[in-house]
Amino acid sequence: FPPMPQSLNHPLHLLLCDAPWSKSSLPDSDSDLDHDPEQESNPQPPQPPPQRQKGEVYRVWLASRVPSQRNGGYSTAGAQRPLTRANLRLAQRIAELCVPQILHIFWSRHPVRTFFMVAFSFIRGTFPVFKGYTHALIINEVQSLISSGHYTWSHLIRLVAAEFVRLAAEKSLDTFATNNELFVQNSARYLVEYKQMEQRVRLDIPTLSDPTVRDLLAESDLFVSSFQGAGGFGLLSPFDLIRIFSLLSELASHVFVLSTISYGPLSILAFAISFLSAAYPLVQSSLLPRTYRFDSPVYSEDEIRLTEKQEQMRQLSLSDTHRPEVMLFGLGPWILQTWATARQAVLGLHSSQQSSHSPSSLFSHFNVAEVIAALQNLPFVLMLQTSTSLGSLALYRSSVQSIVYTISTLFITLQMAVQGVFLMGAFCASMEIEPFLQPKKGSQVKYVSTSGGMKIEARNLSYTYPGCSEPALRNVSFTLEAGETLAVVGYNGSGKSTLGKVLSRIVDFNSGELFINDVDVRRYDPAELHKATTAVFQSFCKYNGTVAENVGVGYIPDLDHPTALRRAVHLAEGDHIVRSLPHGINTRLDALGLDSMSYSSAGMGASGTRAPWTSHGLSGGEWQRIALARAFMRAHQPEVHFLLFDEPTSALDAHAQNKIFQTIDTIARGPDADESAPRVKTVLFITHRLSVARRADKIAMMQDGSITEFGTHDELLKLGGSYAALYQASV
Ligand SMILES: Nc1ncnc2c1ncn2[C@@H]1O[C@H](COP(=O)(O)OP(=O)(O)OP(=O)(O)O)[C@@H](O)[C@H]1O
Numbered sequence: 122f123p124p125m126p127q128s129l130n131h132p133l134h135l136l137l138c139d140a141p142w143s144k145s146s147l148p149d150s151d152s153d154l155d156h157d158p159e160q161e162s163n164p165q166p167p168q169p170p171p172q173r174q175k176g177e178v179y180r181v182w183l184a185s186r187v188p189s190q191r192n193g194g195y196s197t198a199g200a201q202r203p204l205t206r207a208n209l210r211l212a213q214r215i216a217e218l219c220v221p222q223i224l225h226i227f228w229s230r231h232p233v234r235t236f237f238m239v240a241f242s243f244i245r246g247t248f249p250v251f252k253g254y255t256h257a258l259i260i261n262e263v264q265s266l267i268s269s270g271h272y273t274w275s276h277l278i279r280l281v282a283a284e285f286v287r288l289a290a291e292k293s294l295d296t297f298a299t300n301n302e303l304f305v306q307n308s309a310r311y312l313v314e315y316k317q318m319e320q321r322v323r324l325d326i327p328t329l330s331d332p333t334v335r336d337l338l339a340e341s342d343l344f345v346s347s348f349q350g351a352g353g354f355g356l357l358s359p360f361d362l363i364r365i366f367s368l369l370s371e372l373a374s375h376v377f378v379l380s381t382i383s384y385g386p387l388s389i390l391a392f393a394i395s396f397l398s399a400a401y402p403l404v405q406s407s408l409l410p411r412t413y414r415f416d417s418p419v420y421s422e423d424e425i426r427l428t429e430k431q432e433q434m435r436q437l438s439l440s441d442t443h444r445p446e447v448m449l450f451g452l453g454p455w456i457l458q459t460w461a462t463a464r465q466a467v468l469g470l471h472s473s474q475q476s477s478h479s480p481s482s483l484f485s486h487f488n489v490a491e492v493i494a495a496l497q498n499l500p501f502v503l504m505l506q507t508s509t510s511l512g513s514l515a516l517y518r519s520s521v522q523s524i525v526y527t528i529s530t531l532f533i534t535l536q537m538a539v540q541g542v543f544l545m546g547a548f549c550a551s552m553e554i555e556p557f558l559q560p561k562k563g564s565q566v567k568y569v570s571t572s573g574g575m576k577i578e579a580r581n582l583s584y585t586y587p588g589c590s591e592p593a594l595r596n597v598s599f600t601l602e603a604g605e606t607l608a609v610v611g612y613n614g615s616g617k618s619t620l621g622k623v624l625s626r627i628v629d630f631n632s633g634e635l636f637i638n639d640v641d642v643r644r645y646d647p648a649e650l651h652k653a654t655t656a657v658f659q660s661f662c663k664y665n666g667t668v669a670e671n672v673g674v675g676y677i678p679d680l681d682h683p684t685a686l687r688r689a690v691h692l693a694e695g696d697h698i699v700r701s702l703p704h705g706i707n708t709r710l711d712a713l714g715l716d717s718m719s720y721s722s723a724g725m726g727a728s729g730t731r732a733p734w735t736s737h738g739l740s741g742g743e744w745q746r747i748a749l750a751r752a753f754m755r756a757h758q759p760e761v762h763f764l765l766f767d768e769p770t771s772a773l774d775a776h777a778q779n780k781i782f783q784t785i786d787t788i789a790r791g792p793d794a795d796e797s798a799p800r801v802k803t804v805l806f807i808t809h810r811l812s813v814a815r816r817a818d819k820i821a822m823m824q825d826g827s828i829t830e831f832g833t834h835d836e837l838l839k840l841g842g843s844y845a846a847l848y849q850a851s852v
Contacts, residue, residue: 178219244294256519259281428467576601608817608819610847612823665711668747675689679754702737811847
């Protein structure tokens with residue numbers, strides 16, 4: 122392999138797991154995938170492909186990526202690999218490693234159909250030869266009819282009838298083969314898309330924020346897109362690869378026909394001239410300066426950049442979310458201008474790229490084309506000197522032309538296949554990525570709840586966001602006993618939300634230690650910790666769905682449980698919101714907040730009332746209550762021990778805010794407990810409202826990523842530091 126730049130060696134190697142296609146990682150027999158009623162019985166279950174060395178596909182894929190001068194990293198994801206010998210070797214290695222896995226996908230799902238698909242692709246390749254042969258027979262018969270006057274009408278009619286039979290057989294076989302291929306293709310497409318989704322939902326934020334992982338996933342997505350069918354996204358799918366068989370059999374059958382009708386030095390000369398004259402236009406076009414090709418499977422870095430820019434501008438022009446700012450800042454002309462520049466470059470409409478159509482070039486094409494036309498008649502003259510029939514000549518000519526076009530198609534297909542192999546490598550390698558936060562095998566321990574909440578102990582935690590130079594957290598240390606309440610306060614940008622994300626195991630930390638219930642947090646499966654946590658993040662989500670869905674996703678088992686949903690809404694003081702909505706809890710919410718600005722009247726009934734499918738907008742405070750209700754859906758579950766609220770009431774009025782904090786406190790003490798009962802859940806809330814913060818058992822004052830003051834409200838006031846100053850200012 123070509124040497125990998127040291128600076129680009131990436132810790133992703135550490136994320137790669139052992140057996141990407143192991144039985145456990147594939148959907149098991151009870152999963153949805155096996156519920157396909159049309160799945161064929163497989164007499165001999167295929168053996169899983171041999172397991173390859175850990176991370177090997179990733180390493181080969183990475184080696185194929187050319188370091189880019191532009192950004193000091195690798196070339197853009199999806200950029201074309203030059204067809205160097207080294208890259209061909211890499212493609213070969215990826216094919217060796219991945220093709221068995223991909224074939225296994227097809228074969229394991231529908232072995233019989235897959236067999237027919239490959240067999241038909243061979244048979245279809247011979248169709249043109251049969252066609253040429255029957256045409257030749259008919260021409261011969263007509264020729265002998267005209268030249269000798271010998272009456273062979275019945276023979277001719279039989280030949281024409283045979284041609285009809287051939288056509289009908291070809292058509293029905295073709296239809297059957299196409300349907301079969303479509304079925305296998307859809308099935309395989311479903312499976313790769315499933316694998317892609319399955320892997321995507323597993324990956325955590327630290328993994329996804331890794332640039333190499335993002336590139337890997339981008340190329341993997343291109344591979345999955347290629348399953349959209351022939352020509353989808355201009356990519357070559359593994360099904361197009363099967364077409365190579367068809368091309369090979371077509372080539373072989375034409376060569377066979379030629380060998381039966383041409384012999385002797387004259388024929389060889391005729392063949393050579395025919396071949397060259399048919400091939401010349403192709404050679405000539407490949408020698409011309411390359412212009413943008415729409416069917417190109419992968420593009421150069423510049424083409425990708427321009428395509429991205431053009432797409433970005435197109436999205437901006439169509440997006441409802443951005444419409445207010447587009448209007449407000451008058452971005453229309455800028456969007457149009459930027460799009461037009463990128464689009465013109467992509468379509469090759471710039472003047473520099475039109476040079477190939479200059480008059481002198483056209484003139485030379487014209488002259489050469491005439492010479493070629495004259496040359497193509499030469500073989501006929503040569504062959505007519507032998508006793509060859511007119512039918513053979515027609516067959517000869519069509520076969521030679523077919524050979525040339527088949528070879529050129531084969532060449533282009535193989536070229537695309539090489540690029541496709543790298544995308545396939547990205548897909549296989551992406552399946553091997555283990556989420557960054559996942560504990561290493563052997564070190565994992567099960568999260569065991571302790572009665573009375575979650576104990577959290579941070580020791581010198583530091584964290585810097587990827588790509589940033591300044592840390593967002595610096596040496597943060599504190600202990601929060603089980604059942605205690607901590608308020609985190611501080612100035613904007615001091616690291617409060619980041620601390621919340623680190624503690625809830627959404628992002629990792631770079632140095633220091635974090636203990637949950639006296640166990641190193643890195644030894645827990647994050648999914649287990651998340652089951653024991655509920656949260657409202659500062660930038661909470663607004664789902665494009667009904668109120669019930671927006672609330673219910675907080676605890677999926679109760680998603681369809683009206684009583685649980687109503688209770689959560691009630692705890693968040695959202696009953697009046699639901700009552701005011703046209704379809705109550707089943708009203709669709711407009712997550713973009715632009716419903717009222719919609720310029721379409723679609724969805725309005727004849728009476729001007731809203732149809733059930735139209736979405737309804739909410740105010741900022743109302744959305745916050747929905748987010749709170751979502752967190753409350755699971756907050757009271759006995760397995761939840763940690764409640765995290767990041768600015769949960771920033772958009773609520775003072776009265777509502779007090780009630781919400783009262784509710785949080787009640788939930789933290791457990792069901793049916795009175796106000797003096799000890800808390801059974803640990804609570805951390807981040808707030809700028811110090812009147813709320815003072816209720817907490819402990820307060821952490823954050824400044825510039827560090828906890829500068831820590832203690833009770835009274836202790837911090839006595840200290841007379843930043844908290845005291847902030848508190849005095851707020852009252
Ligand atoms: N995704 C991110 N990528 C890079 N830097 C980030 C990211 N999120 C936050 N930061 C930076 O980290 C620092 C701490 O941000 P954080 O959101 O934790 O502050 P905060 O105290 O919650 O602020 P606020 O009170 O305004 O909500 C800031 O300097 C911010 O610019």
